[in-house]
Amino acid sequence: MVSTVGYGVSETLLSMFDGLRQTTISTSEPQREIKRKFLCADIDRLAQYICCRNYGFLCRELCFLCWAIVRACSDKQFNAPLFTYFWLTDVATAAGLRRAFANPWQGDQDQVYLQEGALHIQVGQTSFVISSSRAGVLAGLMEFIASVDNTQVQHITDTVSKGGSGDIDILSKALQKCLYDFLKHHLPEANEQSRYRYVTDWLNRNEQAPEDINDDDILLFWQQANDDPAPAKPSHVRFETAVDDVLNTLQALALLRIQKASQRAFSQGLDDDLGEVDLSRVMAEPEGSQGEDSLGEFVHGALFTHIPAPAQPNLLTLTPKCLTKSQAKRMQPIVKHTVHLGRFCQSLLRLQVFGQWQAVLSQAKRKSAASLKEKMASPPDNGYDGYQQEMIACADSLAFSRQCLLYALLPHEPERVLGELIGTLPPLDENAQQKLALQVKGTNTPQQKKTLVETLARDWPALQDALNKLASAYKANNKEGFKTLPNAYVTDAYLEALSEVSKLQGIVQNHLKALKSLGEITPQDSKFHADVSIFTARFNQLYGEIHVASES
């Protein structure tokens, strides 16, 4: 029996993704260093394909890649090019892919060659192009397939060795089926669908349009869902679940509307009533004509394509360590609901403050009635202001980590670091700007770049100050990954952390801004006290003494 505790994701699948994220490889001679194999972003991307059930094209891409590997990448040591490519070389990066295919290959009617960073594959009449930036996600998929069913690796080897493009299609279908069969058990949809339906039914019953829902409605939804005696209803005991369900439903409806509107705009030119698309009419369109594949593509497009990749605070708890685990956990809800930071600021605030209290209560209930009673008597003490302070502290941690990351990256990526720093300095006059541009222009080699930084800093006191600040921040940082300066080999992890820090800084700033303007409308103190009584009453009902007595 597969256990799916967390929102329809099985323990097995979760631990597989944990495994994928922690996967390490050791480089070939002479360094023999162990580093993480995949960028977190690539594993996240793989998770997106899988959650949207949009892995058909990805499988096909992988099959073509394997076809090319078997022919164009020779492997004298083991005569097993697929194994060597995916598991014995550092190939989960664009540079790795380009290295592996440095030599073009030519067959009778087939060929494999690199051009402008993309791998061109000609199989008989069929041509296929794989961008080298796909290296990570494709290697991730291969890893995932091999870990689901490792006999597939041999099957892929056998098929692509003999096959033409027809065999590739059949193989791609077989891989899809393998994933489908696995996900059927480990990523079931049914329970989650019933959550969506429960929320939309509730909206219908209350005759509420999705656009009109506000923070108090979400609170009301949680209250009513907990009073609902229907036996088969999804559980909404946790306030967090209620917030997640409502916000995700609203987001799904909004995305659907945007997608439909843009499709309509494409098909009909600029539609006059674009701004007034009638939701119920859009929703009522027949959808039976669409197959599973295109549904997955649609979902993937709506959720993840053309928007910046979702932030990943957990990444920052790895090396280089920028956040503590509890900080990363604290940011999770606002990261999850980035699109709703402004409109549902109050709900997110309630979730962060009372959701945490609820977690404490449910822990205490498992322990003893006395412990529960004690916790119940002490609601979150610092109120909403306390939470705001906590978020400001998170913002400070991020800013501090950013400085340390920049310092660590300075020797390896001077342009990038200078670019970031110069943007924050007071602007130069025109003469100095021209001089600067001239100085930057002539530098190409690493040595020149290093000297450039030194000269610039000498001539430009503001830059020197900024660099000094980075250095002293780094010196004060004793966390994992900041004790000794990293070598060139592991800079990827620092770059990835830097971009993640930037993303989170933006989110936290928006959140703080929303909190501030919320505080301007209603004084947070009185709001907090009103909320305490609402939540205390409900928690008493859910966990309180009567409840404990009847259960024991």
Added chain:
Amino acid sequence: MSPVNHKQAEAIFVAKRQYDVLSASHENSEEQAAVVFNDLMQLASGRLPGSHRNILHKINQSLDLRRQYMNLVKQFSYEYSSAQAAASSLDTLEGRETDKFALSFSRDPVAHSQIYVVLTIHFPNSQHCTDGVLVNVDGQQGIQQIRFGPLIDNKTQLLFEQSDSALQALIDPQASIVIMN
């Protein structure tokens, strides 16, 4: 809004929810992370120490992973020697020999509790002579990895305490011994 028309929104809802769980839940603890195929390959090829992220320990805990690992090891082996019929004991210290390698044991004449294991490879490859020889032993106590130093005159040796589990596994006739390429 009737739910039957909501297939797409429902699919978006489910995908978002499951992605949130999958991308957020990882606690980056070594205990909970599954052993993926890469780990087996890296370990089998001697690129990662078995203690790294407790991989060898996890393999030994799962019959399925153990079988997968041994299959891989055989695929990339120099020579595979399956369980032997002959009995052996710590008193007689019977060696093991195939066409490609020989394993012999000799007790230290002074310190009796110490035993030398001499590994002879008849047709070594260049790695055997520069990096040493990696040996996988699948015995009663699970899989163990033992690394011998580089060959000199086709020979390399290690000294073990008699109680060492690696030695016990090498001596055990029931164990399969795989010399890696």
